[in-house]
Amino acid sequence: MKLYGTKTSPYARIIRIVIFEKKLNDQIEFIWTKTRVPDDPMYTINPSGRVPFLLLDDGTGIEDTPVLVQFLDNLKKPRIFVHGLEYFDFQYLQIEAKARSLLDGASVWIREIRRPSNEQSPTILQHEQNRAIRLTSYFDKIVSDPLLNGSINLAQLYLFAALDLERRIQAFSWRRGNANLTTWYERMESQPSVKASWQPYSS
Ligand SMILES: N[C@@H](CCC(=O)N[C@@H](CS)C(=O)NCC(=O)O)C(=O)O
Structure with a gap:
């Protein structure tokens, strides 16, 4: 899996913290990217063009901070963010x-x-x-x-x-x-x- 983010994005920072909290950093590669690039080929898999964006191994992807927190928390138990x-x-x-x-x-x-x-x-x-x-x-x-x-x-x-x-x-x-x-x-x-x-x- 690859996490796309910019070094300035506070939302990407949050997801990086979650990844370190969940000790998923050996499974997820951080890719530093640029946003707002016209005709970025990434738009075919990430049409909103927003980061943080998690590219899964099957070629699909997930965006939006709260959704990513739930996804990552569910990936490796015990859950520490999603608990009701x-x-x-x-x-x-x-x-x-x-x-x-x-x-x-x-x-x-x-x-x-x-x-x-x-x-x-x-x-x-x-x-x-x-x-x-x-x-x-x-x-x-x-x-x-x-x-x-x-x-x-x-x-x-x-x-x-x-x-x-x-x-x-x-x-x-x-x-x-x-x-x-x-x-x-x-x-x-x-x-x-x-x-x-x-x-x-x-x-
Ligand atoms: N609701 C999104 C907001 C993410 C967001 O606004 N990301 C900004 C960077 S901080 C972005 O990708 N901007 C690029 C653009 O708007 O094209 C989340 O919670 O992840």
């Missing part, structure tokens, strides 16, 4: 949804920053910055919740991957005023799977 929590625990589901909102919003923010400056929308930049401020402040208040500190789950990974985008968005200075979140992020950063999944953006 995500189906029935609405408190957990809400935390996961808000963490995903932070990541999705920050991803829109980066896309806007990366456009030529005369094409950037100040309205979108401001909107995403405001959303990120509200959500990081929310998470600072609830980050001691056992769901964000117990056994690893997708909510924690969405939140971590979103906060990690401070490396790419200068204005995303979420640490200021969010001491609890800062401590939480630093603990996550020191986890072996999180460390193993790290890539510098430049190389």
Whole structure:
């Protein structure tokens, strides 16, 4: 199996963490790729062109972070991500949804920053910055919740991957005023799977 991702994709980072958590790294080759390439031959097997994308040995493929987490977790037992929590625990589901909102919003923010400056929308930049401020402040208040500190789950990974985008968005200075979140992020950063999944953006 091959996992296609870019070094800058926070979603690909999440799947890399999952692969290291599940100790599947000897079965899955990481392929660093480029997205948004016109006429990319990959579009025949991955029509959306999005990463992370897992190419299976039978030539078919899987995309989308939550689907990939379920697939990989099911591939090798015991399951550590899929254990019922995500189906029935609405408190957990809400935390996961808000963490995903932070990541999705920050991803829109980066896309806007990366456009030529005369094409950037100040309205979108401001909107995403405001959303990120509200959500990081929310998470600072609830980050001691056992769901964000117990056994690893997708909510924690969405939140971590979103906060990690401070490396790419200068204005995303979420640490200021969010001491609890800062401590939480630093603990996550020191986890072996999180460390193993790290890539510098430049190389
Ligand atoms: N919903 C998807 C989002 C993945 C996504 O947006 N990936 C970005 C990179 S961070 C991408 O592939 N962009 C390329 C494009 O839009 O063509 C997931 O959860 O995996």
